[in-house]
Amino acid sequence: xxxxxxxxxxxxxxxxxxxxxxxxxxxxxxxxxxxxxxxxxxxxxxxxxxxxxxxxxxxxxxxxxxxxxxxxxxxxxxxxxxxxxxxxxxxxxxxxxxxxxxxxxxxxxxxxxxxxxxxxxxxxxxxxxxxxxxxxxxxxxxxxxxxxxxxxxxxxxxxxxxxxxxxxxxxxxxxxxxxxxxxxxxxxxxxxxxxxxxxxxxxxxxxxxxxxxxxxxxxxxxxxxxxxxxxxxxxxxxxxxxxxxxxxxxxxxxxxxxxxxxxxxxxxxxxxxxxxxxxxxxxxxxxxxxxxxxxxxxxxxxxxxxxxxxxxxxxxxxxxxxxxxxxxxxxxxxxxxxxxxxxxxxxxxxxxxxxxxxxxxxxxxxxxxxxxxxxxxxxxxxxxxxxxxxxxxxxxxxxxxxxxxxxxxxxxxxxxxxxxxxxxxxxxxxxxxxxxxxxxxxxxxxxxxxxxxxxxxxxxxxxxxxxxxxxxxxxxxxxxxxxxxxxxxxxxxxxxxxxxxxxxxxxxxxxxxxxxxxxxxxxxxxxxxxxxxxxxxxxxxxxxxxxxxxxxxxxxxxxxxxxxxxxxxxxxxxxxxxxxxxxxxxxxxxxxxxxxxxxxxxxxxxxxxxxxxxxxxxxxxxxxxxxxxxxxxxxxxxxxxxxxxxxxxxxxxxxxxx
Amino acid sequence: xxxxxxxxxxxxxxxxxxxxxxxxxxxxxxxxxxxxxxxxxxxxxxxxxxxxxxxxxxxxxxxxxxxxxxxxxxxxxxxxxxxxxxxxxxxxxxxxxxxxxxx
Numbered sequence: 001x002x003x004x005x006x007x008x009x010x011x012x013x014x015x016x017x018x019x020x021x022x023x024x025x026x027x028x029x030x031x032x033x034x035x036x037x038x039x040x041x042x043x044x045x046x047x048x049x050x051x052x053x054x055x056x057x058x059x060x061x062x063x064x065x066x067x068x069x070x071x072x073x074x075x076x077x078x079x080x081x082x083x084x085x086x087x088x089x090x091x092x093x094x095x096x097x098x099x100x101x102x103x104x105x106x107x108x109x110x111x112x113x114x115x116x117x118x119x120x121x122x123x124x125x126x127x128x129x130x131x132x133x134x135x136x137x138x139x140x141x142x143x144x145x146x147x148x149x150x151x152x153x154x155x156x157x158x159x160x161x162x163x164x165x166x167x168x169x170x171x172x173x174x175x176x177x178x179x180x181x182x183x184x185x186x187x188x189x190x191x192x193x194x195x196x197x198x199x200x201x202x203x204x205x206x207x208x209x210x211x212x213x214x215x216x217x218x219x220x221x222x223x224x225x226x227x228x229x230x231x232x233x234x235x236x237x238x239x240x241x242x243x244x245x246x247x248x249x250x251x252x253x254x255x256x257x258x259x260x261x262x263x264x265x266x267x268x269x270x271x272x273x274x275x276x277x278x279x280x281x282x283x284x285x286x287x288x289x290x291x292x293x294x295x296x297x298x299x300x301x302x303x304x305x306x307x308x309x310x311x312x313x314x315x316x317x318x319x320x321x322x323x324x325x326x327x328x329x330x331x332x333x334x335x336x337x338x339x340x341x342x343x344x345x346x347x348x349x350x351x352x353x354x355x356x357x358x359x360x361x362x363x364x365x366x367x368x369x370x371x372x373x374x375x376x377x378x379x380x381x382x383x384x385x386x387x388x389x390x391x392x393x394x395x396x397x398x399x400x401x402x403x404x405x406x407x408x409x410x411x412x413x414x415x416x417x418x419x420x421x422x423x424x425x426x427x428x429x430x431x432x433x434x435x436x437x438x439x440x441x442x443x444x445x446x447x448x449x450x451x452x453x454x455x456x457x458x459x460x461x462x463x464x465x466x467x468x469x470x471x472x473x474x475x476x477x478x479x480x481x482x483x484x485x486x487x488x489x490x491x492x493x494x495x496x497x498x499x500x501x502x503x504x505x506x507x508x509x510x511x512x513x514x515x516x517x518x519x520x521x522x523x524x525x526x527x528x529x530x531x532x533x534x535x536x537x538x539x540x541x542x543x544x545x546x547x548x549x550x551x552x553x554x555x556x557x558x559x560x561x562x563x564x565x566x567x568x569x570x571x572x573x574x575x576x577x578x579x580x581x582x583x584x585x586x587x588x589x590x591x592x593x594x595x596x597x598x599x600x601x602x603x604x605x606x607x608x609x610x611x612x613x614x615x616x617x618x619x620x621x622x623x624x625x626x627x628x629x630x631x632x633x634x635x636x637x638x639x640x641x642x643x644x645x646x647x648x649x650x651x652x653x654x655x656x657x658x
Numbered sequence: 659x660x661x662x663x664x665x666x667x668x669x670x671x672x673x674x675x676x677x678x679x680x681x682x683x684x685x686x687x688x689x690x691x692x693x694x695x696x697x698x699x700x701x702x703x704x705x706x707x708x709x710x711x712x713x714x715x716x717x718x719x720x721x722x723x724x725x726x727x728x729x730x731x732x733x734x735x736x737x738x739x740x741x742x743x744x745x746x747x748x749x750x751x752x753x754x755x756x757x758x759x760x761x
Contacts (some may be wrong), residue, residue: 631760633690633753638682 188236195229238270255358292332299325433533441541
């Protein structure tokens, strides 16, 4: 099939699946069972995966219509209004291809996994309908060639995220979390849409490629504003500081959703957006520094919070924040390829880790508190081994995925002169290894702290769930090797070079990261710090030698936390997420709420009072005048007579005076 | 004074005032109709008087007076029949109990 047919199919198939399941899913589920209800959505995503793979292969190899700089398909004029025309179309280049691979692959595996994970849930068909809606939205976001279509898709992924976080809406915390995610995202989106308006007023086009080609014509201040406003949207969607608060709460959604939306795909949209508009950012080094600072700060902030969280999914959520921070840091230092590399690698291993956590949660009967786990490694071996692979990958131990991508980011930060980014990133690498192995230690190692009633029922998940885990473990191991080698001019760099060439030309040259010389030293250092983190976690949470250490373990942690005032403060800060939720509560709920209440009072009493007062005066005047209308003939006649006399008298006074 | 226009006009004015008073003050619908007749006759008297004393109005005065008589007859018929219709419904000739026009 020609590419021009395949490209739209990638997005059309999931939306068709959504429409079908939304319309008929309930009846099919009632009549033919749950598996039948999920057949169409899964088939659609599988077909979309095939189409996406063909397109991605074509785009990466630069086959016929794609060439080096990508290929666009225009469908129709969406808004032809005088000078303002927006056409709907798709654009595929190597960057799109990378995202297509991540989104459709993980999307397909999550769909399959959900068959097992959601099998006990009554809203099964609804879940698959939402998942398909999300797939459509995400693919539209990645494929769209115009800022306005990107924005529509941006909101659509927000909507599907909202629907899926609140999937168990009878639970109050889930309903609140979905609202929180939606509202916090809106804050960023306001910036994004303002940026789009600014682009339109200054350039008169919203087609991304045209904008990128013409951006150099604008003055520096305008470009900075555009970059800053676009960044606002990216920060909201990718949950970077200070809009990071929604992502941990989003863990209220079913675990496959956390894996797909809140780890592997949607939260990458911000990174994708910045990478897609890289020439805009490359024009303004100041905003690049802002990007790097936001990313670096989020990375260390989230990693420090992940230290003490006890909910298995929340640890992973903070880890996601931290890794997204890495990606933003990479974008900020101009390491465009490294950012996308980490995006892909992270998509695979974090998707795997989340699906593993879902399998763990299933095994211990919907318990998410790691203090009530432990010693699960023997009982759920497939989950254990795949999760261990994921953890090694995220910790940056060679030759797994995270090692290549993280070291590429750190190395480029170092080389491009952002030593502070490198230093903090280096520290966070060690922290990452620590909290991931703390998670492994608390969950799988040591003695069991599982509820004795549940203990005998712990079992490995079914094949619907374990097969996707095993399949995801493969790219987790291999994607780094495949994309990151050879050092220097890695494969991914070869793919993405034409995409980022305009941005690279503006900024510092993107130096290749080589194995030896200074790079070798950096690599050894970061592997060493990761190993140190793992070793520490192992020592604190690892295999207990006899009962002595097992009992003393919480005591050890408490002892470290209570060493002195500073550690006690750090421990409490981490446990309370640096009080950001409390700060937001104070600023926006308490103070903001008061102000809003005051304004509401003003609106109700002063503004509405004026309007209603006018009405009330007039209607009561009418009510008074109504009494004149007695219905008695003689009153009317009296009126006529008096009127006549008055008129006659007036006539006499005026005319008679002459 | 006996053969002046003013005397007729004053008489007509008095008659009209009596008619008006009667219309406004009497509670009985029949009396009110009679008062209306009084007012009409007062007006007729002025018209006749003008016709008699002003040469150029001689013909017109008589004609208008005749038309007024005809209209008054018709009005009295219609008025009386309305009063009877209302009386049949309300069982009273007193107009201050007729207040359906209010609605």
